[in-house]
Amino acid sequence: MTQLAVLPQLIVGGVTVGSIYALVALGLVLVYKSTGVVNFAQGDMLTLGAYTGLLFYTTLSLPYLLAMVAAVVSVAAIAIVIERIAVRPLLGSPDFTVIVATLAISIVIRGVLRLFSGDYVYPFPAAVSGPPIQALNVRASPQSILTLGIAVLLMLVMYFLFIRTRVGLAMRATAENLQAASLMGVSLPQIFRTTWALSAALGGLAGILVAPLIGVQPEMGDLLLKAFVAALVGGFTSLPGAILGGLALGILETVAGGLFSNYFKDIVTFALMMAVVVFRPTGLLGRAAVVKV
Amino acid sequence: MRGGVSQLAILALMALVVSTSCAPAAPAAPAAAGQPAAAAAPTTAPAAASAASSGSTTSPGVTADTISFGGIGTMTGPASFVGLGGRDGFQLALDEINATPINGRKIQISWEDDAGAPATALAAAKKLIEQQNLFAIFGSQGSNSAVALIDYADANKVPFYNTSAGADTLVTPVHKYIFTGASMPISSISKGIVGLALDFKKAKSPAMLSPTDVTGKAFAQWEMKWLNDRGVSVVAAEENAPGDVDYTAQLTKIKAANPDLVILNGVIPDVAVILKQAQELGLTMPMIGSTSSSGDAMLAAAGPAANGFQSGWLVPFYATDTSPANQAFIAKYKAKYPNAPVGRPNYLDYFGYADAFVIAEGLKRAGGNPTRESFVNALETISNFKGTDVASPRTFTPTNHAGNTLLSFIEARDGKYVRVDYQASTQ
Numbered sequence: 001m002t003q004l005a006v007l008p009q010l011i012v013g014g015v016t017v018g019s020i021y022a023l024v025a026l027g028l029v030l031v032y033k034s035t036g037v038v039n040f041a042q043g044d045m046l047t048l049g050a051y052t053g054l055l056f057y058t059t060l061s062l063p064y065l066l067a068m069v070a071a072v073v074s075v076a077a078i079a080i081v082i083e084r085i086a087v088r089p090l091l092g093s094p095d096f097t098v099i100v101a102t103l104a105i106s107i108v109i110r111g112v113l114r115l116f117s118g119d120y121v122y123p124f125p126a127a128v129s130g131p132p133i134q135a136l137n138v139r140a141s142p143q144s145i146l147t148l149g150i151a152v153l154l155m156l157v158m159y160f161l162f163i164r165t166r167v168g169l170a171m172r173a174t175a176e177n178l179q180a181a182s183l184m185g186v187s188l189p190q191i192f193r194t195t196w197a198l199s200a201a202l203g204g205l206a207g208i209l210v211a212p213l214i215g216v217q218p219e220m221g222d223l224l225l226k227a228f229v230a231a232l233v234g235g236f237t238s239l240p241g242a243i244l245g246g247l248a249l250g251i252l253e254t255v256a257g258g259l260f261s262n263y264f265k266d267i268v269t270f271a272l273m274m275a276v277v278v279f280r281p282t283g284l285l286g287r288a289a290v291v292k293v
Numbered sequence: 294m295r296g297g298v299s300q301l302a303i304l305a306l307m308a309l310v311v312s313t314s315c316a317p318a319a320p321a322a323p324a325a326a327g328q329p330a331a332a333a334a335p336t337t338a339p340a341a342a343s344a345a346s347s348g349s350t351t352s353p354g355v356t357a358d359t360i361s362f363g364g365i366g367t368m369t370g371p372a373s374f375v376g377l378g379g380r381d382g383f384q385l386a387l388d389e390i391n392a393t394p395i396n397g398r399k400i401q402i403s404w405e406d407d408a409g410a411p412a413t414a415l416a417a418a419k420k421l422i423e424q425q426n427l428f429a430i431f432g433s434q435g436s437n438s439a440v441a442l443i444d445y446a447d448a449n450k451v452p453f454y455n456t457s458a459g460a461d462t463l464v465t466p467v468h469k470y471i472f473t474g475a476s477m478p479i480s481s482i483s484k485g486i487v488g489l490a491l492d493f494k495k496a497k498s499p500a501m502l503s504p505t506d507v508t509g510k511a512f513a514q515w516e517m518k519w520l521n522d523r524g525v526s527v528v529a530a531e532e533n534a535p536g537d538v539d540y541t542a543q544l545t546k547i548k549a550a551n552p553d554l555v556i557l558n559g560v561i562p563d564v565a566v567i568l569k570q571a572q573e574l575g576l577t578m579p580m581i582g583s584t585s586s587s588g589d590a591m592l593a594a595a596g597p598a599a600n601g602f603q604s605g606w607l608v609p610f611y612a613t614d615t616s617p618a619n620q621a622f623i624a625k626y627k628a629k630y631p632n633a634p635v636g637r638p639n640y641l642d643y644f645g646y647a648d649a650f651v652i653a654e655g656l657k658r659a660g661g662n663p664t665r666e667s668f669v670n671a672l673e674t675i676s677n678f679k680g681t682d683v684a685s686p687r688t689f690t691p692t693n694h695a696g697n698t699l700l701s702f703i704e705a706r707d708g709k710y711v712r713v714d715y716q717a718s719t720q
Contacts (some may be wrong), residue, residue, distance in 0.1 A: 010545055123596050
């Protein structure tokens with residue numbers, strides 16, 4: 001009985017952490033959708049967003065909103081450089097090669113951050129502060145509500161971008177068939193650059209939102225693994241799927257952890273992933289890809 | 294790649310394997326783990342290295358004007374502050390110690406990184422002892438890697454002095470060649486924490502939240518024992534995965550159990566997040582923690598949510614302490630390491646600094662022809678020794694190789710620490 005009384009609070013907690021997974025998953029899906037590559041450095045874009053946000057706000061004393069915009073733009077710029085140096089030269093290589101390259105990028109980013117900042121956990125100012133909002137027996141911090149709102153909003157923006165704009169069309173075409181898209185006049189370098197910048201900006205924003213909750217340190221990007229499962233559950237090519245997957249994962253693990261044992265948190269994560277792979281390999285909202293030979 | 298959701302799943306599993314195998318067993322665990330992770334098989338060094346311990350002038354690592362140590366620290370990965378702090382503190386002390394060489398000899402040390410991995414630590418020990426033929430090992434690492442060296446030190450009669458690990462197995466039973474300095478066995482720290490909870494905070498129905506790594510489990514087991522000995526049982530004992538970002542599940546359960554105090558056995562980044570989320574969820578009872586959750590990084594990361602949080606502390610001063618002795622240490626430190634990152638010196642810097650003086654004292658007492666054996670015998674005569682004002686005293690005897698017995702507590706208050714007026718009994 002007491003167990004069930006805590007259920008609403010557990011669900012709210014799950015939604016909070018789930019919306020963070022969802023934001024990181026959005027970035028993963030974006031890159032995969034347009035370039036067919038899984039970016040293992042996406043988690044580190046989040047870390048970079050938090051560190052640059054801190055730099056602009058605390059060290060350079062810019063106003064909060066300006067500092068955060070500057071941080072997101074900087075992360076996008078860093079991603080453009082990374083794409084040019086480490087990913088573009090691999091254009092046309094097997095996907096797996098590119099994936100390993102993104103792993104390497106991740107390791108380099110963490111190493112560099114640790115070199116400069118050590119292992120200190122920096123506090124990060126919240127975008128919105130104030131006492132938790134309480135309804136009945138359930139409490140939620142304003143920051144978590146904001147995170148959820150932004151995740152949903154960004155999903156809509158990205159969805160619009162993909163479906164309604166020329167850039168979106170070009171991205172989808174590139175993902176579908178690199179050579180054909182190129183022959184049709186799509187500038188591949190431009191598409192790659194845009195995709196990396198956009199997904200990094202998403203990651204950076206996620207970092208700014210999650211940093212007040214968990215603090216800024218080089219290993220923040222570890223969230224990637226959960227985001228990966230979220231994206232997979234959602235279908236990996238579906239933007240609403242990423243949001244849905246993130247929220248489902250967050251709620252499931254928090255409720256399982258709260259009602260049963262903490263050990264269930266990770267068990268349900270990977271049980272969910274396996275169930276999706278076995279019973280619905282395209283994910284909840286993904287579409288079966290047809291490879292024509 | 295396209296259509297390869299199952300390929301992605303395989304990748305995810307690979308990533309999981311990579312991330313778990315790279316994760317430190319005790320992430321950022323300062324006075325780390327309590328139990329052996331996996332006892333390494335004893336390996337025997339070449340006869341030349343071990344037999345030399347009985348020689349007079351042919352002791353390995355000893356020349357006419359130097360004594361060379363091997364240092365093993367966790368210097369990369371999330372727990373790198375343990376090794377880097379210990380290393381930098383030790384090096385700082387060497388500058389002072391070597392100004393007046395011990396029996397004509399300066400102390401040298403060459404460092405190896407164990408990355409928090411037991412196997413790497415053992416390989417590093419073999420390299421330092423068997424290839425570089427050094428005198429003894431100084432360790433600034435978590436317990437997982439420290440414990441991996443026990444059998445090696447025993448089998449090869451190599452002195453192993455660890456400044457940072459809290460595993461009870463390092464010192465219980467006593468190993469002739471193994472000593473721990475600043476850190477304290479987890480059994481002792483946990484006894485102090487329980488004392489703070491029951492005697493100072495007057496808790497009657499405490500709850501506990503512990504990480505699932507070996508350090509966290511050791512803390513939880515020992516605290517349960519000390520609580521049981523006092524006839525108190527916990528109303529909730531929750532666990533969390535180290536490095537987790539969300540503790541709603543555990544904190545909600547703890548809140549429902551309505552404890553009058555919560556013991557947090559995690560390490561700094563995690564405990565800071567826990568304190569913040571506990572505040573958001575409306576948990577208002579006092580919270581206390583181990584030595585692993587003390588430090589400036591904690592104050593910064595938790596912000597106002599840290600107010601009132603009391604945690605263990607193993608050195609006489611904390612970095613923000615304004616007493617002259619501490620300020621002198623900080624000035625020396627900043628002079629040698631002008632580019633030290635924020636949060637340094639951390640307490641591991643104090644640990645390494647203090648224990649370098651203890652080792653120097655041991656060498657002094659070992660006489661003009663120090664051998665590995667005479668060195669450990671000399672260490673066993675050290676009683677109530679402080680080589681520096683910023684250390685707590687060390688006492689070793691043939692039946693006690695855990696040098697530090699002074700555990701105090703500090704309380705976070707508006708971004709600073711104040712001392713808690715409670716002296717824990719750890720014996």
